[in-house]
Amino acid sequence: MQLRIPGPTPCPEEVLQAQTRQMINHRGKEFGDLLQRVTGQLKRCFQTEGDVLILTASGTGAMEAAVVNTLSPSDRVLSVSVGVFGDRFADIAEQFGAEVKRLRFENGSAADPDTVRRTIKAESPFKAMLVTHNETSTGLTNDLASLSAVAKEFDLLLLVDGISSVGSIDLPVDRWQCDVVVTASQKGWMTPPGLAMVSVSQKAWKAHEQAKMPRFYWDFGKAKRFLEEKSETPWTPAVSTFYALGVALNMVERETLPNIFARHARVAKAARDGVKSLGLSIFPDEAFASNTITAVRAPEKGDVKELLRILREEHKVVLAGGQRELDGKIFRIGHLGLVTEADMAEVMSALKTTLPRVAA
């Protein structure tokens, strides 16, 4: 099967096998050693000297954690959104009482740093900026370095959804001064879903001291204290998923981050070149097309749902449709984690056979 959705992504056999290990005491030395080792490896992947914490949750839970650990109700927050997941980040902040100014770029367009700067100037002061690094719903990677530079001109706290980018697309957390960056195990990490990982900067810790949004399960302070003082997590962790992540991170280290980024870039190029050679077009502004997911405009003739059904049922190629207003208008090819050019060739071959059938 070619599971080519933006997550869960396929796991290497040795990662799946790691989960057959029997349970251990999550408050014992063996788990503590694993937690510390994995945390250290993640810090290198996040390219940070700051803290990395691991939560038992999916990515949305960690987005909520990023918000409630650093903000207070009625804090003014700038949401820079280019799609469904950017909107979700804003929804979470609003739900917890932040006053959210929504700067929404059109689907398929990247966030424009100059527009962001003008908005901040016009509507200052803001406490924080929420931004998506890689927007899965439109297949686009924002220019986070430039967006961060704007946020930092105004000394804003920068909360980043890096769920489908960290570990697959270069995101140097410290160099780009990101205060909280969120990712999740089922994305580029080649691990089943169930764990979310967050980096926390010094500035984020200062915000944490003042932040008044209610939190218990998500509390970063408790997670840091347990990690440092006892090599534990405050609440029972997803032990099997930790076993899996431990093996996957060893594979990441063997391949090295630069090689992983380069592989994702090559595979993404193969995906874009492939669909274009079949007469299809890339949905987002191609200058910002993502290296982890390719969003493709629906063929002019034929139903995209029927296309995905045939691919899935007859070719075992599982792609994703569009979300919300993009439903029926695009389809998406996930290519993150365990993926090579050979996988993309299989996807293109199945597409090539199927496209004429739905156009007929």
Add this chain to the structure above:
Amino acid sequence: MQLRIPGPTPCPEEVLQAQTRQMINHRGKEFGDLLQRVTGQLKRCFQTEGDVLILTASGTGAMEAAVVNTLSPSDRVLSVSVGVFGDRFADIAEQFGAEVKRLRFENGSAADPDTVRRTIKAESPFKAMLVTHNETSTGLTNDLASLSAVAKEFDLLLLVDGISSVGSIDLPVDRWQCDVVVTASQKGWMTPPGLAMVSVSQKAWKAHEQAKMPRFYWDFGKAKRFLEEKSETPWTPAVSTFYALGVALNMVERETLPNIFARHARVAKAARDGVKSLGLSIFPDEAFASNTITAVRAPEKGDVKELLRILREEHKVVLAGGQRELDGKIFRIGHLGLVTEADMAEVMSALKTTLPRVAA
């Protein structure tokens, strides 16, 4: 190894193996079928016609979910606590702005229904009562049927921590009129940690309509809508843990609930008889001693930490110490999920050898 802590508990080999299955689309039919099947099985285990929802989180997350889905800030809540986990439930409600009256019974004592009734009468009105069915920190099972009857005399919403009881100790959710009951996969369910399960009554849904505590990831309404309309979870679920839970629940159905409850009762009696025959005494009021965990007073001579160390290192028997003020004063033998009298015999044999050494 005898992993005899109150969770994670040992998993059957076929449950561990289930996790080696490759990832699938969590928004596809195959996962939807699994989700619906597992939800139906859980409803039978909860003995409810109401809703059961599955969250990707550990038990504490589901306790938070129970609170934020049914209450509003400044709601008056009665916390009936007999230990660490009862206190935690109260802490969560307080953290989210509820006005919490704490009725705390002494460690080792069960909650007394008459005292609860007097407290409610004296300090009415309350919106909800928080109570622990099985208190893991003291090895005690509350008389939930009687406590529920008191709550219902006053028409209170009843939120129950059944984390270490549901599926192992009889907890007929509908008959005892429990409005939200929480459990987690790593307890009696013989499954790795990472999923939490909650039942939601009609009264809880009415409370949900009014409840103003902020929530996003935990929202029961969204979970119910996704389950019913799409056979999906709102956020990416812990797919491997679902595979495992699916196999474990088939084993539960084969053994049947009455047989499982009876086995836990027999094993618990073996644990209590065993430690008493070694000259030790049961920590809690024995009339309320738990069928999933036995808390034992530390031997008069010798250090309990040293006892646990030798058991662990030389006998591969892993027991739990006491928490907070009970640290060093008790130790705890978990016996829930995959456990038989033969396992208890091994634990007792190791204890018998080790006790004289630490007393020397």
